[in-house]
Amino acid sequence: MIGRLQGRILAKHPPQLLLDVNGVGYELEAPMSTFYGLPAVGETATLLTHLAVREDAWTLYGFIRERDRALFRALIKVTGVGARMALAILSGMDAARFAQCVEQEDATALTRLPGIGKKTAERLIIEMRDRLGGVMIAPGAALPSAAGQPASGTTTADVVAEDQALADAVSALVALGYKPPDANRMARAVDDGAKTAEEIIRAALRSVNPV
Numbered sequence: 001m002i003g004r005l006q007g008r009i010l011a012k013h014p015p016q017l018l019l020d021v022n023g024v025g026y027e028l029e030a031p032m033s034t035f036y037g038l039p040a041v042g043e044t045a046t047l048l049t050h051l052a053v054r055e056d057a058w059t060l061y062g063f064i065r066e067r068d069r070a071l072f073r074a075l076i077k078v079t080g081v082g083a084r085m086a087l088a089i090l091s092g093m094d095a096a097r098f099a100q101c102v103e104q105e106d107a108t109a110l111t112r113l114p115g116i117g118k119k120t121a122e123r124l125i126i127e128m129r130d131r132l133g134g135v136m137i138a139p140g141a142a143l144p145s146a147a148g149q150p151a152s153g154t155t156t157a158d159v160v161a162e163d164q165a166l167a168d169a170v171s172a173l174v175a176l177g178y179k180p181p182d183a184n185r186m187a188r189a190v191d192d193g194a195k196t197a198e199e200i201i202r203a204a205l206r207s208v209n210p211v
Helices: 068-077 085-090 096-104 107-111 118-136 156-175 178-191 197-208
Strands: 004-013 016-021 024-029 042-051 058-063
Touching: 004 024, 016 118, 042 068, 042 085, 058 085, 068 085, 068 096, 068 118, 085 096, 085 197, 096 107, 096 118, 107 118, 156 178, 156 197, 178 197
Parallel strands: 024 058
Antiparallel strands: 004 016, 004 042, 016 024, 042 058
């Protein structure tokens, strides 16, 4: 079992990222709660991991907080909740907000997340009640990693980068379960031309399910 990786970030295309660990490139999938805390491409990052083994694929998931990994592992044990839905939940709200929804039986907030209908929300509330204790006592602080993003400018290259950021944000929202028209609308509604892909995604998700 691979439980932790430290290496240089080669690429970030939410929800996928590529990490170079001593010359070996590891492809990981991660929730937006992890992407928000990652440094820039080329910098070093440390990630806690969960390896999911199926007959047709081995998939590695990355997290910067033990609490997020613990919640992910608890969620995929819930009937009808797979890894993709777990990533969508962790992208739309942090562990503390999810715990609050469960404790307050706020199914409405959960149904704002992609792929979660009323029945699934109610099942999450029922099945996660007894599992939240182990999740919330897990360390919540992010693992230390280098940070830093270049400032935005107004050159032609920056304009191209801004267009790419919007495209990447839309692609990520679709990968998280939103329909393409909804993903496009959400991203464009919050894009001011100066945000990174991660910032657009964060703002779009908050517009759907504000804290």
